[in-house]
Amino acid sequence: MAPKxxxxxxxxxxxxxxLALGAHEASVxxxxxxxxxxxxxILENLSTYSNVYTEWAPNEKVGLEVAIGASFAGVRALxxxxxxxxxxxxxxxxxxxxxxxxxxxxxxxxxxPTMHSSQNEQDSxxxxxxxxxxxxxxxxxxxxxEYLKLAYRLSEQFDTPVLLKSCTRVAHVKGxxxxxxxxxxxxxxxxxxxxxxxxxxPANARARRLAVAERQGKLSTFAETFAENQLEWxxxxxxxVTAGTSYLYVKEAFPKATVLKLGMVxxxxxxxxxxxxxxxxxxxxxxxxDPFLETQIKAMGIPCRGKELxxxxxxxxxxxxxxxxxxxxGPSGFEPVVVVPRPPNMCAGCPHRGxxxxxxxxxxxxxxxxxxxxxxxxxxxxxxxxxVCMGASIGMAHGMAKALGDEGKGKIVAVLxxxxxxxxxxxxxxxxxxxxxxxxxxxxxxxxxxxxGHQPNPASGSTLMGEPANSIxxxxxxxxIGVKHVxxxxxxxxxxxxxxxxxxxxxxxxxxxxxxxxxxxxxxxKKRVKYPLHTVIENCTGCQSCLxxxxxxxxxxxxxPAEAQKRGYKDKQKGYAQIDEIxxxxxxxxxxxxxxxxxxxxxx
Amino acid sequence: xxxxxxILFCGVGGQGILLASELTAEVLLSQGHDxxxxxxxxxxxxxxxxxxxLRYGKKVYSPLIEPGTADLLLAFEIMEALxxxxxxxxxxxxxxxxQRIMPPAVATGKTIYPENILExxxxxxxxxxPVDGFEIAREAxxxxxxxxxxxxxxxxxxPIPEASFLTAIExxxxxxxxxxxxxxxxxxxxxxxxx
Numbered sequence: 001m002a003p004k005x006x007x008x009x010x011x012x013x014x015x016x017x018x019l020a021l022g023a024h025e026a027s028v029x030x031x032x033x034x035x036x037x038x039x040x041x042i043l044e045n046l047s048t049y050s051n052v053y054t055e056w057a058p059n060e061k062v063g064l065e066v067a068i069g070a071s072f073a074g075v076r077a078l079x080x081x082x083x084x085x086x087x088x089x090x091x092x093x094x095x096x097x098x099x100x101x102x103x104x105x106x107x108x109x110x111x112x113p114t115m116h117s118s119q120n121e122q123d124s125x126x127x128x129x130x131x132x133x134x135x136x137x138x139x140x141x142x143x144x145x146e147y148l149k150l151a152y153r154l155s156e157q158f159d160t161p162v163l164l165k166s167c168t169r170v171a172h173v174k175g176x177x178x179x180x181x182x183x184x185x186x187x188x189x190x191x192x193x194x195x196x197x198x199x200x201x202p203a204n205a206r207a208r209r210l211a212v213a214e215r216q217g218k219l220s221t222f223a224e225t226f227a228e229n230q231l232e233w234x235x236x237x238x239x240x241v242t243a244g245t246s247y248l249y250v251k252e253a254f255p256k257a258t259v260l261k262l263g264m265v266x267x268x269x270x271x272x273x274x275x276x277x278x279x280x281x282x283x284x285x286x287x288x289x290d291p292f293l294e295t296q297i298k299a300m301g302i303p304c305r306g307k308e309l310x311x312x313x314x315x316x317x318x319x320x321x322x323x324x325x326x327x328x329x330g331p332s333g334f335e336p337v338v339v340v341p342r343p344p345n346m347c348a349g350c351p352h353r354g355x356x357x358x359x360x361x362x363x364x365x366x367x368x369x370x371x372x373x374x375x376x377x378x379x380x381x382x383x384x385x386x387x388v389c390m391g392a393s394i395g396m397a398h399g400m401a402k403a404l405g406d407e408g409k410g411k412i413v414a415v416l417x418x419x420x421x422x423x424x425x426x427x428x429x430x431x432x433x434x435x436x437x438x439x440x441x442x443x444x445x446x447x448x449x450x451x452x453g454h455q456p457n458p459a460s461g462s463t464l465m466g467e468p469a470n471s472i473x474x475x476x477x478x479x480x481i482g483v484k485h486v487x488x489x490x491x492x493x494x495x496x497x498x499x500x501x502x503x504x505x506x507x508x509x510x511x512x513x514x515x516x517x518x519x520x521x522x523x524x525x526k527k528r529v530k531y532p533l534h535t536v537i538e539n540c541t542g543c544q545s546c547l548x549x550x551x552x553x554x555x556x557x558x559x560x561p562a563e564a565q566k567r568g569y570k571d572k573q574k575g576y577a578q579i580d581e582i583x584x585x586x587x588x589x590x591x592x593x594x595x596x597x598x599x600x601x602x603x604x
Numbered sequence: 605x606x607x608x609x610x611i612l613f614c615g616v617g618g619q620g621i622l623l624a625s626e627l628t629a630e631v632l633l634s635q636g637h638d639x640x641x642x643x644x645x646x647x648x649x650x651x652x653x654x655x656x657x658l659r660y661g662k663k664v665y666s667p668l669i670e671p672g673t674a675d676l677l678l679a680f681e682i683m684e685a686l687x688x689x690x691x692x693x694x695x696x697x698x699x700x701x702x703q704r705i706m707p708p709a710v711a712t713g714k715t716i717y718p719e720n721i722l723e724x725x726x727x728x729x730x731x732x733x734p735v736d737g738f739e740i741a742r743e744a745x746x747x748x749x750x751x752x753x754x755x756x757x758x759x760x761x762x763p764i765p766e767a768s769f770l771t772a773i774e775x776x777x778x779x780x781x782x783x784x785x786x787x788x789x790x791x792x793x794x795x796x797x798x799x
Contacts, residue, residue: 333672344652556713
């Protein structure tokens, strides 16, 4: 629930909750985005406030375009996304830099160094430089809220979209946040025609390009006195230049040092950095991932050390920063011991499991995509061979088919979820039909954006704000695109799915198989009364057929020959499988795999 | 009480680690501490390892506990305690839920679940407080409340009145589950005192 508390009350909020509160206090009217860890909860929380319209867009590009439109209409607008989402939204971003804004426009982008839940760890700060946009970088939830409000003031003052960079250790960190005052924009909402500013064809864009250059100059001057670029004088041996969470690690490791904390990481305050350099023996730049600040500071002709000391890969922490700068390892814990890894797994009853079991049996090359189903890569299902980015599965399958011709026939499928298909798979499917190949596209339709925590999407039948909505009919959509062979199967029925896949994969033309079954974690499925399956232990022969689906509800119990004999099994039986009835949801996927009647249906 | 400290929570997705860490944070804040808590929960519902770092003191900068500096470890699954050894030092105290949850490689028979985990921990000189959270919660009537049993055990190690914990539970737990959770907390507290 949104904390609706009087001003100045101390709240305990995550970075994402704080950003939602910040948007509320900045009087944001329209917010759009696409779910992506660690950014998702910003819009989820904002949707609980009144006086703001929030939505999930089909992808980040649309989300940013919606926010740009709202800004043009004169209201404060917000777009949220994860780092890789900004790649998708980069096209409107670079030109919105030229148009500037009417109502304040802020893009919150959440990076994920160390890739806790991402396919790469790109550094979003590079977008600020490339798109010539100011970027603020808070270090914790309290700053996240304040910086978002600041970002709206800067956006309207300098006629620019503003980037606010979050990351896992801001978004998913909780800290003490003070509620503040509601701030109103001075911009008047309404339709205002200003084509020279908003119609970006070459003649206008050339003029706006000059406006961007002028704005950059003004922002650079502003940066010198910006209150959030703070020079804290201390010990004069090392002067640290740092920003965001890296600042926290520096303060923890070197509490007495001189530190220049940059609240704005682009453009940089050249004179302030020179002032620091003049007052200390050496400048050390501490930043996560790329040498973004370091490269610019070196280009100013200021000697400093950065990535020669600080790792450029993965998250930092105070221990890494201390060790990198001083060589002193600091406190040490016990030596690590080898512990069986515990990777995430598809849930018991997950409708994706049966599909991947079948794909494994069909021995096809599975061009995969981003979602829970990427876990189909893990043993024992081991049925994903490539995964690059949202929606890529279809285009990659097409490219393989074109490269291999007849040799690849019957051997290539693309697999992606409903939300990912809507995000950016549709265009790939249009290409597959238009440029003709034989690949089979499998849409795993569980009616929800599951991986990021069950956000509704255009197939779900409801919106972020809880309104009923149209639910895309994938069959009709695929036929309209020109796919002649579209069929829908229940993935929990192993045989039906296997037969359908076999037939479509062997076909000479593009085909789509929709596996439709709701995610087990959506509220209606969670509430459904479950009838767990039972194990008839004496019938188990230890053949391990049921273990091939990798269900977390089926456990293997190893036996010694003596133990096997005692239980009435043959001496050579190495163990038995048992269903954990607390975890089992009774989906029945394992039933046909057991040839020895060791699994029985639950009581109804 | 100690002016600052680091409490690490670890376990398996779905065990209620985030609620337990929230209750603890709430109690520490009520005592006038600053605090920060860091979670990684992208995969929380899918059975992967989950951890939460909770740091408190006069002013907390970093939200991450450094290796070798966790004062307390709450391991919601016994094997997970071993995974976090690098965060512990000789004086760390470890509260262990003795429940076992099979990781995929064990459940599919590729490897075996380690034995003698408590001995592995005590053998390093650590103070270990085993709690059968699952059984305590089952007896109280809801196996999902095992997390609160561990918070009960934790409450005996922090010099904070029991009432602060009870207030936090009342604030955070939905009313229909409150009675069971209070019962589980008290049983966990008893288990903590006895060991």
